[in-house]
Amino acid sequence: xxxxxxxxxxxxxxxxxxxxxxxxxxxxxxxxxxxxxxxxxxxxxxxxxxxxxxxxxxxxxxxxxxxxxxxxxxxxxxxxxxxxxxxxxxxxxxxxxxxxxxxxxxxxxxxxxxxxxxxxxxxxxxxxxxxxxxxxxxxxxxxxxxxxxxxxxxxxxxxxxxxxxxxxxxxxxxxxxxxxxxxxxxxxxxxxxxxxxxxxxxxxxxxxxxxxxxxxxxxxxxxxxxxxxxxxxxxxxxxxxxxxxxxxxxxxxxxxxxxxxxxxxxxxxxxxxxxxxxxxxxxxxxxxxxxxxxxxxxxxxxxxxxxxxxxxxxxxxxxxxxxxxxxxxxxxxxxxxxxxxxxxxxxxxxxxxxxxxxxxxxxxxxxxxxxxxxxxxxxxxxxxxxxxxxxxxxxxxxxxxxxxxxxxxxx
Ligand code: HGY
Ligand code: MN
Ligand code: MN
Ligand code: MN
Numbered sequence: 001x002x003x004x005x006x007x008x009x010x011x012x013x014x015x016x017x018x019x020x021x022x023x024x025x026x027x028x029x030x031x032x033x034x035x036x037x038x039x040x041x042x043x044x045x046x047x048x049x050x051x052x053x054x055x056x057x058x059x060x061x062x063x064x065x066x067x068x069x070x071x072x073x074x075x076x077x078x079x080x081x082x083x084x085x086x087x088x089x090x091x092x093x094x095x096x097x098x099x100x101x102x103x104x105x106x107x108x109x110x111x112x113x114x115x116x117x118x119x120x121x122x123x124x125x126x127x128x129x130x131x132x133x134x135x136x137x138x139x140x141x142x143x144x145x146x147x148x149x150x151x152x153x154x155x156x157x158x159x160x161x162x163x164x165x166x167x168x169x170x171x172x173x174x175x176x177x178x179x180x181x182x183x184x185x186x187x188x189x190x191x192x193x194x195x196x197x198x199x200x201x202x203x204x205x206x207x208x209x210x211x212x213x214x215x216x217x218x219x220x221x222x223x224x225x226x227x228x229x230x231x232x233x234x235x236x237x238x239x240x241x242x243x244x245x246x247x248x249x250x251x252x253x254x255x256x257x258x259x260x261x262x263x264x265x266x267x268x269x270x271x272x273x274x275x276x277x278x279x280x281x282x283x284x285x286x287x288x289x290x291x292x293x294x295x296x297x298x299x300x301x302x303x304x305x306x307x308x309x310x311x312x313x314x315x316x317x318x319x320x321x322x323x324x325x326x327x328x329x330x331x332x333x334x335x336x337x338x339x340x341x342x343x344x345x346x347x348x349x350x351x352x353x354x355x356x357x358x359x360x361x362x363x364x365x366x367x368x369x370x371x372x373x374x375x376x377x378x379x380x381x382x383x384x385x386x387x388x389x390x391x392x393x394x395x396x397x398x399x400x401x402x403x404x405x406x407x408x409x410x411x
Contacts (some may be wrong), residue, residue, distance in 0.1 A: 034096025076123025098387025
């Protein structure tokens with residue numbers, strides 16, 4: 001532990017272990033061990049209650065949800081003072097995801113605030129721990145929904161009309177309250193720091209417990225609609241078929257190949273088939289492409305290559321292709337000044353690394369000085385129950401986040 005760390009005394013990992021034991025079981029599926037924590041659902045509501053209780057017990061003077069489902073616990077000077085330092089992340093998960101992606105950042109932020117207060121520190125700027133709503137977009141299909149609404153990156157009317165797979169709209173899920181960007185909240189924010197489990201093996205390979213993010217790859221989601229002719233699986237000759245599953249399968253292979261050619265990443269992890277019957281040639285196959293690349297030009301070229309290949313194949317198969325961009329997250333370079341401050345606080349030995357994972361920090365970065373801290377993930381696996389983090393590394397993350405918060409909001 002650094003001798004000049006603000007966090008002396010009882011190691012946060014005892015506190016970390018206690019907090020983690022309280023929240024880890026919430027939303028975990030007994031069968032798979034994966035997490036089912038979607039925006040505005042019961043598991044997330046339970047975590048938000050835990051958040052409120054913990055924050056108030058640690059001296060938060062206000063805990064309130066903005067008009068977008070984002071939950072803020074405020075400490076120190078009133079938010080109206082402005083120039084607040086935000087720390088936090090998200091509670092929601094992908095279906096059957098890991099336990100750390102999101103919640104680790106919120107638990108660590110709450111514990112970092114606690115450690116500073118137990119060390120007798122006074123905040124000279126407002127500090128808020130934030131839980132952003134629906135970061136994974138698993139329920140309403142738009143990633144970073146809460147932070148996009150907060151920053152005005154998503155039109156509130158479009159958002160309110162988003163519907164989940166059960167036909168429930170965001171407005172209904174939010175209890176009828178209209179979603180809406182709250183620019184005044186944004187105006188009060190002077191910096192945002194997100195601690196997150198690393199979704200990869202860089203820190204493992206470097207032998208480092210924590211790291212700092214240099215930036216986020218540009219990435220996006222595209223919906224692919226392949227339409228053909230429904231028909232009987234048994235009586236329709238192969239030469240008479242207009243089978244969209246064929247065009248879809250070819251497109252998945254093409255996306256994989258085009259990504260490899262460019263050192264980019266392409267994934268099709270979600271598909272819907274109509275009528276989805278074993279003995280019926282599909283009428284429609286709908287797939288979602290998640291594409292990411294180190295720069296915008298490569299990303300554009302990848303998606304265009306996939307579109308061309310899919311359209312050529314559709315012509316051959318007698319099917320049609322629809323391609324709709326559902327979300328785009330531009331390339332992010334985190335704030336040099338803030339990262340320099342982190343470098344001063346954390347010391348030269350802390351690695352600085354890019355990530356191809358999207359985060360609320362990537363959305364806030366377009367509006368306020370923003371930085372990210374990563375905590376080592378021994379498996380490197382994420383969006384899976386295999387995601388993991390050691391208690392000591394998590395405690396180190398809390399300690400370093402407390403040091404950063406001390407630098408930004410106390411000194
Ligand atoms: O999809 C992502 O990159 C993030 O985990 N939401
Ligand atoms: Mn995630
Ligand atoms: Mn995440
Ligand atoms: Mn029949």
